[in-house]
Amino acid sequence: MNFSISLTVNGARRDIELDDPRVTLLDLLRERLQLTGTKKGCDRGQCGACTVLVNGQRINSCLALAISHDGADVMTIEGVARGDQLHPVQAAFIAHDGMQCGFCTPGQIMSAIGLIEEGQAGDDPERVREGMSGNLCRCGAYAGITDAVLEATKNLAQSDQRRSA
Amino acid sequence: MTPEIINLSRDPAHVRHGSNIGQPLTRRDGILKVKGEARYAADNHPPGLLYAVLAVSSIARGRVTFLDVPAAKRHPGVVEVMTPANRPPLAEDPDAKTNPFMFRLDLLQNDKVRYANQSIAVVIAETLEAATEGAALLAPQYDVLPPRIGLDSNESFVPPVVGIGNPSEIRRGDVEADLAAASKRIEATYDTPAQYHNAMEPHAIVAAWDGDRLSVDTPSQGLAMAQGRIAGLFGISPANIHIRSPFLGGGFGSKGFISGPQLLGILAARLVGRPVKLVLRREQMYGPVGHRAPTRQTMRIGVDGDGVLTAIDHHAKTVSSTFDDFFEPAADASHTLYASPAIATSHEAVRVDTGTPLFMRAPGEATGSIVLESAIDEMAFACGMDPLAFRLKNYADVEPISGKPFSSKALRQCYAQGAERFGWAKRPLAPRAMRDEAGLLVGWGMGTATFPALMFQAEARAVVRSDGSGVMETGAHDMGQGAWTAFAQIAADGLGLDLEQVEFKSGTSDLPDAGIAGGSAHTATAGSAIHNAGAAVIAKLADLAMGDKRSPLFGAGNAGVIARGGRLHRRDDETRSESYADILGRAGLSAIEARGNSAADPAAQSNYAMHAHGAVFAEVKVDPDLGQIRVTRMVGAFAAGRVINPRMVQSQLFGGMIWGVSFALHEQAVMDCRSGRILNANLGEYHIPVNADVPSLDVLTVDEHDPHVNALGIKGVGEIGITGSAGAVANAVWHATGVRVRRFPIGIDDLVMGLTA
């Protein structure tokens, strides 16, 4: 049985013939669309490495069936930068060394973008830590991650202000 | 497979704050990592790829009697099932062990099961979904034997060696006599659990054969060793094996030796004649890829009337598997830290039906440190002394176990600077004496950190090209510590070039052997080789110039030259210089190359004790009724020789300190002793700290010039952060609550009942 679904992935429409209903959004991205920036750390919603934005909200793509997301707008780590111009969250992760091995980093960055968009944490470090707690980092880069998210939040707010001014 | 091109320098976003060694450059691979472009093993997808999924045993001891291979093969998409019946032959017995670094492997050599989650078959399919379900359909049946699980489940024995060839027992002085004569003694027993490395990246491999040539993408902390192991098992030349490991998604010791599942990926590819990808499922990482063995440690400590240590007896009981040897050298932690005329360390072990334990970040040091630091804390309190004062009173000016002088030891400065930054002087001696404004119990604890400064062997190749640029090559391993950055910095200084002028090649097995990324020695070892290769190629350039009458450097002779900014300068007259390009151009050479090696200096090794040191201070808050614990503040001060890149070093030390938090409060494998199965073989209930567990970390590095450890004076920082930290947190919990928990991790259940008192 084949299923036709269509997704918008990083702004581009993708029509996909799914030959198997079991394919998760994560495995679709990694193994069938060759978007391997999104990582599989646990495959059970327990580590956050597979975080992507679906319709603007961060979710664990390992616990999402691709077929159930027909029509969704998906943003992955590959869609964050504009060419060589990094997203402020990406730049802040480099500046604050919010990574070591880098394996959880795409998920951390997608989660951070989602968190900032949700607007619940603002400039409160404790809310940032709580809001980023769905993304495990075994190397222990949490201090840099928190600082990076706080800085990116500030930078994005300033650029929003500039735009609206 | 298309080779991965690691292009680190195309983007200018990494920040230079000066030049090279000692500068806090941002991570050169940062751009790739934040864009999702750093390619890890499982991200490779060669044409014709098939997916392999392991079937693993659900029993811990016995024999597989039946696998429903037909059912698996009937599943649409399944191509082949590899079992002991059809596994391609190997040139070497996976159970052979000809050196201590050769661990026995489970490669479907028979139907025996010796631990839960052991590989018993591999299902290969056109899709991951089909291979996964195929593995489930095998529905194995077993002859089951009762497993032996836990420290009391089997006959105990004294292991011949612990760790890497350390004696199982070491005695200095007469511990029994000194304990008997001590004015105060404490004796306490502590338990540490089995822990699993759980790198975020599960072990993965993409393997492709072309005749007798093998191409492999797989994470490795030891490329040359992996290449050698594969060559031996498959009976092919190492030169025919190309391994790419540009990025490891964490290793922590579990990727030091190529593991059984990775090799099964290679076997599967051979069986089906197509490229195969095999990635461990998270639960499958609890068995075949190593773990930190559980221990039960007994400390006996004696002091005289002035609080001076007179005896330390540290005994550790641990486990190894039934079929191989790795003995966690936990008691050895007591060799180096505190002066005592009598020190005895000893080990015993039992064999259990688990996978073989392995090196896990600070093997022995972490496990032993939390116990030693807890016991020292207990004794300090028994003596009515501040824990820092007690440690200073028993400061070791020479290595206690050997009597050797230290090559360098800035621990006093670590204590002083760390205590100052933390505000330790305000600590009340009594436990349960501090509260925050919300009424939470507050406790302050400390621990001393230490880790040996090791050196292995490595080689690097340096090239200077006629355009004035340089190349440095060594098959190093970046598992997050910053190898791509720190080694490039060393290379640039070694070649006398700006970083942008150096092409640093690394992470593949066709490059010179960079040794292993382990023992916190990678930067020291491969860095020294890089430094020496740079020096060697510069020496060749200098010979060319100094021997050429047309060169402004002609006849520099004994005065010599120095290399800087792509030019050689006369040391005694720096205005006389010549560019590398000009020297090579005139000689008609397109490039000049040289190799450099590194190894430990035997004379220095025998004359000095070499260790990094540190002091960690921790604040915890504990709910007085509910027993929940949170680390609110940690300060670590470390002296670890020369720092190549302070930014990377800080990250490494932060990471180690968080591992210390995890050891003290979070991680443990929960094992059912009846089945030998781990009940939390996941990341949901095998807890490692989350972001909210780590509010505030502060790291200080104390300058230390060490002329003995290696030419660069590097001691390494990969593991020291966990030592000291685990004990500091545990001691802080005691200080907050007055409850001394001697079983780690300290849990709510431990405190809820204790807090009643």
Add this chain to the structure above:
Amino acid sequence: MKTFDYIRPATVSDAIAAAAEPGAVYLAAGTNLLDLMKGGVTRPDRLVDVTRLSGLDRIERLPDGGVRIGAMVRNADLAHDMDFARAYPAVAEALLSGASAQLRNAATVGGNLLQRTRCGYFYDTASACNKREPGAGCAARDGENKLHAVLGWSEACIATHPSDFCVPLTALDAVVEIEGRSGRREVALEAFHRLPGDTPERESVLAPGDLIVALRLPSEARGFSAHARYLKVRERTSYAFAVVSAAACVRIEHGTIREARLALGGVAAKPWRARAAEEVLAGVRPDPAIYRKAARAALADAKPSGDNAFKIELAERIIVRALMLAAAGTPQRIPALPASPFSSVPGVLHDA
């Protein structure tokens, strides 16, 4: 994962017909179902995707003052709905203390009610579990059971219900709206989950094909909004299941507790309404001694199911603390660490 038929019905009645077949299950976000399927714990033949059914994703204020929450409303959307969070702060706090932001963005209200236990033996398909395989036995009973039930358990099963959300809902008399083959019915949440008895595999009152379409909170539940908290003890600061949790809601008039609502999480196979404790609290002045009395009443029937006697003590203490926090007043904003002991209001006395 076993392959399955995937059906995306257009209407609720189509969904019910499709899901009434043996081997069929509903798929909402799948945050728990897919986890279970990947572990081989459940192997359904058919997934009936209810995420696109119209009308199930609304939060509606009812004319009588209550609120009706569609079963497909996402946990995060509910918790961040300003009106809802103001009216039912303990529910919002519980939601935000559960799982991670990613999971809360996906997980649905209906799905949360149907979360399966986190008992390691239930998840470990090689272990005996009566819930997974009726009659197989309970490996937890004599196994690793530190985190297992202390109330309402049976020899057949000592697992606990893992939901945070359900705890304050139970305290506040939430009602589950169910549609099934025989039409629509309503069940109080307190009666929705079943205790294990001899049939631990039957976890709720749902019959084959039954679909949770909504959840209702009655208008009276708003009366507690000024004094309502959820408190959760866990082994790490975030992203962990409760060891024990409590929802405490009180209505204080003229310095007297007019009415109290109390429920516990992590102690039983269902969210545990502590009615005996509520009776102790009704009509008394807020006071730690009374809270302790109420706590003892709540745990009067508790007994360890294994190595977990500490949970009884802990449950009593968390009740006392949750009542103190509730009496002190609902915070203006949900704390940075929702439901955490480390988000206590400064000045609230510990060591009660």
